[in-house]
Amino acid sequence: MNKLFYATLVAAVIGVSACSSPTPAPDVTISSITQGMTQNDVMKRIGPPDRVLGENGNECFQYALGKYGDVPFAVYFKQRAVAATTRAKCDLAVVRAAAGPALTYHSSDYAVMRR
Template sequence: MNKVVCLAALAAALGLSACVSSSIPAPEVTMSKVTRGMSQNEVIARVGPPDRMRGQNGNECYQYALGKYGDVPFAVYFRRAAVVASERASCNLSITRATAGPGIVWQASDYAATRR
């Protein structure tokens, strides 16, 4: 019986150490993975799926919540599905509209766009 208790305690300790060792990278490390000209798929492959998306048709902003508690916002702006800018902030609708350029008409919803 004593061996069973010791094995259970050992298994619990190993399980907890696995949780502690899997650390979340610093926001600056994650942000440095995104460079100008990258495709949307490359950004998703390096950083992961965005927490929020604004825009449409490759003229979008991907917003990420980084940090241990998701308290560090990070925005990646795309034009024609390529990174044109990134910043440590939430998606700014006016920047998203500006990166879309002419030919995009924004609807009343912040999330929808249609081509002229």
């Protein structure tokens, strides 16, 4: 009986501790992204983006940070390296400017939503 009680107690403690893992503060997450990081480095630090705008390595990864996803964060890439970050939603005009004149966007500009 004692072994069953202790096994149940240990399982409950482990379950509660797994559920209460804190969400990192948005400022901590934002400061961990630096210029020159690759897209893979960013995804390893923050995870997959909630939305992607652009193509061919000139993209913007958009994240919803914070406990309730109420802090927008955008990471702009130029040739698959971080060019800029901002505490706002992705702006397609900035993505187009980063791409330069060599890349032409059409009316088929796309946004991919993570489900």
